[in-house]
Amino acid sequence: MNRRAAAVLVILIVGIAAGAYIYVELVRPGQPIDLKDELSESFQNILINEVRPGDGDAPEYVELYTDGGFEDVSGWILTTYDGDRFVLPSLTGSADFAFIVVSSGDGSDDLDLDDGQVTIHTGLAIQNLDVPGDEVGLHDSEGALVSFMRYGGGNGDPVLGNWPEAEDGVDVPTEEEYAISLMGNSESYSSSWLSTANSPGEPNAELFTTTGDYGGEQVLITNGLRVVEDFDGVVRPDLGRGENVTITAGPGVNATVVDMVKEHINFSLNFYREHNFTDPATAAGNEIRIRLVRSGSSESTGLSRSNGEIIIEVGARATKEELKVVGEHELMHLFQFRIKTDSMGGSYRPIHEPDYWWDEGMAEFWAVYSMLRNYPNMTMSQWNAMARAIGSLNWFDHFRDTNGTTPFHGWDGTWDSYMASFLFIKFVNETYGAATLLRVFNATKHYGPGDARNTDPKDAFADALNMTWSEIYGLFLSWLFLDSHHANGVPVYTPHVRLNYTGGAIGDTIGVRGGGGAVIEEVEVSNNTSFRLHLNYSGPAQNWTVVVLVFYEDGTNETIQVPLNSTTQEGEIFVDPHAEKTISRVWVVKSVTEGAASGRISMRIIPSIDLSYDNETASDTVTVQPGESVYEVVDVNNPQAFSVFLNWTESPSHWKITILRFWDDGTNDTFETEIVNGTWPGYTVNPVAGPTTITRLVFIKENVLDTPANITMMVTPTTEIPSNADSPMEPDRTYHWHIDPWDPYGGLLDGYLFIEFGTAYDLVAEEVVGDFFGMVLASNLTVVHEFLITPSSPLFQLQGYDTGLYYFVLVAGPPEGFVGVEAKPYDWP
Incomplete structure (x- = not known):
């Protein structure tokens, strides 16, 4: 400032009646307090925060800022060291942080701190802040230095405090609406000034342009929040999300944090676009607006609005990594908030309402x-350990009870749900790649509440992966409980229920929460007897997913997704504890994949019946209750071919028969058939005829009737490779019976005749190229006729049989050359 006078203005508050006014007293030379280059006990508790030199038209001002709890500033001196001093008056009210604007010219003063904003007018028309440069200082009532800054190289006064002599400060901005502003209250005070849009009495803001391959984005960062706006439904106010969000006014952060946020936003805007995300939602002027507020909590939190605004509440223990994650979480929301237009002109956003698991999972992932790309020395496990130490979202503390939250239906906003959603998106990325996530992002569409055009991300996932949501969720549960621990370090989950299988039947019924809740039931396998694991669920219509995780003694594991019948609401699988590898335990994971309502599911572990085949006949008879199944295991200990016959005496009858074949290479296959009021045609096996050896057969016999039924099974040796026919023969017409083997290693022999007394048959074999031996069995499996078919004698006759059903079984012969039989019935005798 030019030395214009030797007098000093003292601003005092004088009470008159119910009001107050500013009294300006001229103080003569010799009376002022000596201004010293000594640090006040209040040094930098109150900072010079913004300076705007006047240009003749607009008033000049100096803004002071404090966020350390307010002190009595009466008698403190604001000066440019050029013979001018402004003495601060007493202020009323209180505030944790406040902006004090000392402005030239006349105006209405506001000395009340309660709203965090004070305005003092000097009443002077002269300009005290020199252009192009000056020094500005604040001293306490004893003359000690509280704050100091220089701009434009100053005007010749010495620097005070810790301001470096070589630091000229920021030049006076040429734009009328700009000022010289402090961005952050850090030790790097002198280097934290920049030219920004003026904001007297409000937090300072910086506008910068991003750089990089995808740069050019305008980002406005505002440091602090003085007054809480109406943030009703702050995250998505125009979409009616209406979350219960509390926003607290607060001071800004230091310059280091501001610089980190600038670096983070620049990096992530490029990173997201590298992965083919297009444009985020922006505020007026096509800007992304970020407001930084110092939080009273240890962890940082963030909020975003569909109008392109982000608020980051910086925690007391924030690290650069945590600050990065919080900010970029909200930035991804801006990409989700961007309004897009479909080919028909309809407007939508790539979000899902009202279930926010997709939006939040994508944002967090x-x-x-x-962050991991920005800070490559950080690992996923290290990040979660850091987040845990801060008190932020982490997989050590959150979503540890998979039945404790319902993340995939509705949204409760708990950190358990955030972590569940994050882990699901991480599973998809690891298993199917980022391209799948982008495909689902682009396919998910929200036009508005209840709009028929809305596309659920679950449907988008099903389309992208060509699987049902239940299948996808089952794979996620498998990854969560197996791969996430080994590959990522997610802590091992603890089963909700533990059972011990010792060879007897066990079971229980448990409740599972809707919307993705999952119960882990561990079965310790302490017996080698194979068993069937039967499940039956009840309650409201739900989409259930059940996966069985098998843990072997050698440390390996595998996953089996249990097929469930939505009509009968049940399903089951067969477990052989002592097959190729010994099973030590299994986890049965039961989840209500869809629907809000919880459900109940019953589990029964039922030991199988064991038969051992050693080239000798073995048989048994069991009673099967209505709707129940019996598992019968045939251990194959001899390479000799054998046949399996089933017989039942009840009429009517209705059986579902399933055959599982297990090979010594660890593979297995399945054959199913259903017999209503009929008889079993037989099943024959050559254990060593295939590329590998059959080691075990499992016969599952289900009684479909509503009354108990007895069933007999007999395993008896046979010879060579059997063949089979694929359809029964009717006694009242002549037709060709084609032998169509299931495969070369054993199959169903479902050729049979219902013979009435007085009817005979000529059976003529076609294309016979070898000798074939066969036999006819009565319904009780006794042999009533044996026959031989050769190329020279392809005919055999069935005559003189009592009325009843008879099996036609081929038990020996070459594997090819007997392709059909022509059956000719006639009266006999």
């Missing part, structure tokens, strides 16, 4: 993904 991409934020962490971007």
